[in-house]
Amino acid sequence: MSASAATGYRATHTLPFWAEVRRQASRRRTQLALGFMVVLPLIILAAFEFGGGGEAEEDSDGGGAFSSIADLATSSGLNFTLFCLAVSAGFLLVVVVALFFGDTVASEASWGSLRYLLAIPVPRARLLGVKLIVAAGYSLLALLTLAGTGLLIGTLRYGWGPLGSTIAAEIPPAEGLLRLLGILAYLAVTLLVVAGLAFLLSVLTDAALGAVGGAVMLWILSNILNQIEALGDLRTVLPTYYTEAWRGLLSTPVQADELAKGAISAVVYATILWSFAFYRFTRKDITS
Amino acid sequence: MxxxxxxxxxxxxxxxxxxxxxxxxxxxxxxxxxxxxxxxERASWTSEELRLTVRSGPAGTEPVELDARFYLPRERSGKVPAVLLAHGFGGTKNSVSSDAESLADRGYAVLTWTARGFGRSGGEIHLDSPDYEVRDAQGLLDWLAARPEVRTDAAGDPRVGVVGGSYGGALALLLAGQDQRVDAIVPSITWNDLGKAFLPQSAGTDALGVFKKSWAGLFFGNGSADLLEGPRETAIGDPACGRFAADVCAAYLQMATTGLPEQATLDLLSRSSPAGVLDKIKAPTLLIQGAVDSLFPLSEADANAKGIAATGTPVRVAWFTGGHDGGVGPDSDADRVKFLTVQWLDHYLNGEGETPSDDFTWSRVAGFSALDRGLVTNGYSADAYPGLAGTRSAEVTVEGPAQPIANPPNGNPGALSSLPGLGGRLSSLLSGGVAMDVPGQFAAFTSAPLREAVDVAGSPTVRLKVASPTGEAVVFVKLYDVDQNGVATLSAGLVAPVRLTGLPANLNDAQAVTVTLPAIVRQVEAGHTLRVTVATSDQAFLTPAQPATYTVAVEPAVTLPTLVGTPIANPAIIWWYALAGVVGVILLGLLVVLLVLRRRHRRQESTVTEEYADTPLVVRGLRKAYGDGFVAVQEIGFTVRRGQVVGLLGPNGAGKTTTLRVLMGLTQPTEGEIFVFGHRLVPGAPILSRVGALVEGPGFLPHLSGYQNLKAYWQATGRPWEDARFEEALEIAGLGDSVHRKTRKYSHGMRQRLAIAQAMLGLPELLVLDEPTDGLDPPQIAEMRRVLQRYATDGRAVLVSSHLLAEVEQTCTHAVVVNKGRIVASGPVEDIVGDSPSVQLDVTDVPAATRVLAELGVRSVTPEGTSGLIVDMNGTARSELVASLVGAGIGVDRLVPRRRLEDAFLALVGDNSRGSGDR
Known part of the structure; x- marks a missing residue:
């Protein structure tokens, strides 16, 4: 008579991944964020087409090795994709990732649906785990959508060619694609810090906007501190210190040590922030 | 605000x-x-400023005062070996202070001094003359030998190494050749033959070289600047010579004027060159030379290495990406050079470590640093120093017709190759953007795109034919690496100056001469082309003043020496291992946490208190205090049994919602226990799945319809679809077609009904509803009452909270009344609602009635309003009371029996109509 749970209830089956994926997919902000990842490359393409006649200005030295990523953007589909990623990495992707991670728990809290999920009961750690993984999935999807769209329309417009690099020789297309995937992977890893920050704030506050904005603001703060050279080696502990290291993938051979350091920094930060989020959420009183 | x-x-x-x-x-x-x-940090060394007087000159009798500094390691066991650290041209002892500090930190006594003619030292510049600068250094060796801290090999013979770059490097070589007390030397970026360095000749002829005017001028200017900026000792000769000794000054002036040195000048330069003393050097020598150095190119170190090794003295050579043009190079190179230096000194001075192998290390540019845009190099090593001819060679064919080229008068306009003295141009010198030829003054011979990459390391050679109407010609041969975009790079800005004499006027009569281009380290990538350029002018050199037109041709074969080395493991690889380690530790930690949690979880689930196994809800001694000390509820205890509809009644803020929150596992109680069907309830306990809840208002995803919301909720439970009893729930919600509208457009009441339906999904055995009738209109309230009463059949139970007495009275079987966080009454509603011993009276004469009632023996009489009385009857019958009053002539307008629940509740609320505080 005293079953420990309702028939059919199993803690490990609550809030299935697909249920959470659908919960998020139906939201306008998810659709907008992903949609923008498709639209951005189109806007950039249009800007190149209407702006400079598609041709980068020639430097006096032939517009070669020293021209910037922007000048190379129209040289091939790979370069166009690289440009799309480079312009988004600093802010847009940060905001998108902060949105997916910062909004996920806080918005449930602000709607009041969080307490019903917990009363099902979805175990708190499972709830966070599922939300974390689904947010990570959407963030990755956004990143891949941006790169995929960029690659598709860039290749259609500018052709399939080698990846021109600003800091080394051209990279043949097949290897260039691999490098681009490497850049994507590294960007994804550095964004783990934003993910950690936003997720922690999402757990601490009931205001989704506060979590997203707070994470972006802290990221900007770290960027500002990173600009202050007087801080010297103290800057290496800043979460944004290694964000530009993906450029090392454009040189031949690949400059990988900064990548490794950046990955360590990001993984450690994310682990600490996420651990704290789990610690806090599994103990706190839900007051929403 | x-x-x-x-x-x-x-x-x-x-x-x-x-x-x-x-x-x-x-x-x-x-x-x-x-x-x-x-x-x-506290320095690990001490230093002392010194003014040392040594006697030099051909006879060793001319005193000169040298400005010196002596470093000693702070902690040393016994005597330590010493290092003489010499500075470069134009520097002082301060220029090498950081090197001195790091050597002192390694445990060496380090003596640095400002060479004569510079800084605060006395004397004149004799250009590392064996009679002056070298004698000065010998005096310093004497001084070191006399220091008690310095280890000696024999009396007056200190254990000493000599380290220095450029001017200091030549001093190290010359001193080691002149004084056998020197035990090891590390000369870097220095010359072998000063005459050849300033008058380079790349063709295999005996003709004099071409004067390297810009570097010579820089050198000379450095020696003079000291005087012009502020003479310490007045009246040292004329302003044309600065602090240079008269013979050196005269030699420079003569050479710079004509570009053709006299024999006296050549003799002077030769005396200042290690070339003549190499066979006397017995001290193990580590030669470090820069590949980006148009002043003392790699060939100078090559000549030194061959000369010293010829006598069997251990010699090791290392190249780095830097030099007089390129500076210290990237960090990886600077680190390698430092490591090699320390390894050399540690072994040959200190006897520590194995004998350094004689393998050869060099570096090649890999690209730009991703972060700071500096150059990045890769290190390579080979078993032995191969010289400038590489271990193998590759031939590249260049093509082009014989071409006339014009020599501009006075070398103006002139082609540009390097930018002497600017320093820090490493990146531009190695990646194009500096070198420039003047149209009409150069001939170009170009190859086809290379099929595969060539790792050039050494001096390429070409064969050149020149015809000149004057019989003489000065030309500059350059090798460009041209990429697919046409960007041409003159590697390291190095050019091969050639002065040819006895030339025919017609090219057909010309003999081909072999031109050895400066040694470079570069990977020419596949798809790039090579271009050999022969130019008539170069701004760094003094060319014939007379205009002339030469005809030049280059034989097709260009020989490129190649060298294949083993990449030196990048120490940064450790970071990848560190990353793997970090990730591993994190995963392991995660695994441990998961296992621990699962174990704890299992233990929790299995405990059942049999006593309550069949009771939907038992609450015992519940207390919740918040962090700021506010106690929301305390000593709350009640039971909900099957079939009961229990009302939790209390004014706003009485603690009802807090109780329900704890019940749903949203809030941790401070004290007390809750059992649901005998299972102890903690946040997230599986037993909650048998409880349906509406706590503190509905919570829906605003962008979904009511139907989708219910569906999403049920999906989140992970339970089978057919268990949901969806239709029944929807019927209870009674939303009709509105169920397909988005919930954000719902009215409060609609949302409330949907929330109740959600709570009933799956027909849980215990239903907990917080203010369920909030927002409903009267017919819906009535309907809800029926629903709840019906629900509590079949062994199910309902717990309802409300602040409305009537609602509880009409809906519930049992009631629990709370106020200010405590239970004030509880029991079956009939019991609570049953007649109370008190009545409310409205009488015409209150004082008289009070007197009469007192005589009747009632328990209490309380006036209420102007004409009202509340009387606790204490067993007296109501009829008797009315009879007594009427008998006493007092009119009774109204008599209302009061009920217990009302008594209790109104007593609470009546005291303070604002409820029991803002909770």
Whole structure:
């Protein structure tokens, strides 16, 4: 008579991944964020087409090795994709990732649906785990959508060619694609810090906007501190210190040590922030 | 404003003592870490400023005072070996202070001094003359031998190494050739033959070389500048010579004027060159030369290495990407050079470590650093020093017709190759953007795109034919690496100056001469082309003043020496291992946490208190105190049995919602226990799945319809679809077609009904509803009452909270009345609602009635309003009471029996119509 749970209830089956994926997919902000990842490359393409006649200005030295990523953007589909990623990495992707991670728990809290999920009961750690993984999935999807769209329309417009690099020789297309995937992977890893920050704030506050904005603001703060050279080696502990290291993938051979350091920094930060989020959420009183 | 501060207060965690302490500790730790990170370290050495007088000159009798500094390691066991650290041209002892400090840190006594003619030292510049600068250094060796801290090999013979770059490097070589007391030397970026360095000739002829005017001028200017900026000792000769000795000055002036040195000048340069003393050097020599050095190119070190090794003295050679043009090079190169130097000294001075192998290390540019845009190089090593001819060679064919080229008068306009003296041009010199030829003055011979990459390391050679109407010609041969975009790079800005004499006027009569181009280290990538350019002018050199037109041709074969080395493992690889380690540790930690949690979870689930196994809800001694000390509920205890509809009644803020929150596992109780069907309830306990809830209003995803919301909710339970009893729930919600509208457009009542339906999904055995009738209209309230009563059949139970007495009275079988966080009454509703011993009376004469009632022996009489009385009857019959009053002539307008629940509840609310506080 005293079953420990309702028939059919199993803690490990609550809030299935697909249920959470659908919960998020139906939201306008998810659709907008992903949609923008498709639209951005189109806007950039249009800007190149209407702006400079598609041709980068020639430097006096032939517009070669020293021209910037922007000048190379129209040289091939790979370069166009690289440009799309480079312009988004600093802010847009940060905001998108902060949105997916910062909004996920806080918005449930602000709607009041969080307490019903917990009363099902979805175990708190499972709830966070599922939300974390689904947010990570959407963030990755956004990143891949941006790169995929960029690659598709860039290749259609500018052709399939080698990846021109600003800091080394051209990279043949097949290897260039691999490098681009490497850049994507590294960007994804550095964004783990934003993910950690936003997720922690999402757990601490009931205001989704506060979590997203707070994470972006802290990221900007770290960027500002990173600009202050007087801080010297103290800057290496800043979460944004290694964000530009993906450029090392454009040189031949690949400059990988900064990548490794950046990955360590990001993984450690994310682990600490996420651990704290789990610690806090599994103990706190839900007051929403 | 107050709303803002209230908002802030809500957003920020409340400041409690515990939090304040934690924050303070964290702050102190961070501050301590920051201070520790930036604190100045106590140096591991001491230094002493010295004015040393040594006697030099051909006879060793001319005193000169040298400005010196002596470093000693702070902690040393016994006597330590010494290092003489010499500075470059134009420098002082301060220029090498950081090197001196790091050597002192390694345990060496280090003596640095400002060479004569520079800084605060006396004397004149004799250009590393064996009679002057070298004798000075010998005097310093004497001084070192006399120091008690310095280890000696024999009396007057200190254990000493000589380290120096450029001017100091030549001094190291010359000193080691002149004084056998020197035990090891590390000369870097220095010359072998000063005459050849300033008058380079790349063709295999005996003709004099071409004067390297810009570097010579820089050198000379450096020696003079000291005087012009502020003479320490007045009246040292004329302004044309600065602090140069008269013979050196005269030699420069003569050479710079004509570009053709006299024999006296050549003799002077030869005396200042290690070339003549190489066979006397017995000290093991580590030669470090830069590949980006148009002043003393790799060929100078090559000549030194061959000369010293010829006598069997150990010699090791290393190249780095830097030099007089390129500076110290990238960090990886600077680190390698430092490592090699220390390894050399440690072995040959200190006897530590194995004999350094004689393998050869060099570096090649890999690209730009991703972060700071500096150059990045890869290190390579080979078993032995191969010289400038490489271990193998590749031939590239260049094509082009014989071409006439014009020599501009006085070399103006002139082609540009390097930028002497600017320094820090490493990246531009190695990646194009500097070198420039003047149209009409150069001939180009180009190859087809290379099929595969060529790793050039050494001196390429070409064969050149020149015809000149004057019989003489000065030309500059350059090798460009041209990429697919046409960007041409003159590797390291190095050119091969050629002065040819006895030339025919017609090219057909010309003999081909072999031109050995300066040694370079470069990978020419596949797809690039090579271009050999022969130019008539170069701004760095003094060319014939007379205009002339030469005809030049280059034979097709260009020989490129190649060298294949083993890449030196990048020490940064360790970071990848570190990353793998970090990820591994994190995964392991995660695994451990998961296992621990699962174990704890299992233990929790299995405990059942048999006593309550069949009781939907038992609450015992519940207490919830918040962090700020506010106690929301205490000593709450009640039971909900099967079939009961229990009402939790209390004014707003009485603690009803807090109780329900604890019940749903949203809030941790401070004390007390809750059992649901015998299972102890903790946040997230599986037993909650047998409880349906509406707590503190509905919570829906606003962008979904009511139907989708219910569906999403049920999906989140992970339970089978058919268990949901969807239709029944929808019927209870009674939303009709509105169920397919988005919930954000719902009215309060609609949302409330949907929430109740959600709580009933799956027909849970215990239903907990917080203010279920909130927002409903009267017919819906009535309907809800029936629904709840019906629900509590089949062994199910319902717990309803309300602040409305009537609702509880009409809906519930049992009631629990709470106020100010405590239970004030509980039991079956009939019991509570049953007649109370008190009545409410409205009488015409209150004082008289009070007297009469007192005589009747009632328990209490309380006036209420102007004509009302509340009487506790104490067993007296109501009829008797009315009879007595009427008998006493008092009119009774109204008599209302009161009920217990009302008594209790009104007593609570009546005292304070605003409820029991804002909870």
């Amino acid at each position: 107050s709303a803002l501060t209230a908002g802030l207060r809500r957003a920020l965690p409340r400041l409690t003592r515990r939090r304040a302490i934690v924050a303070a500790v964290a702050l102190v730790l961070i501050a301590a870490a920051a201070v520790w990170a930036v604190r100045p």
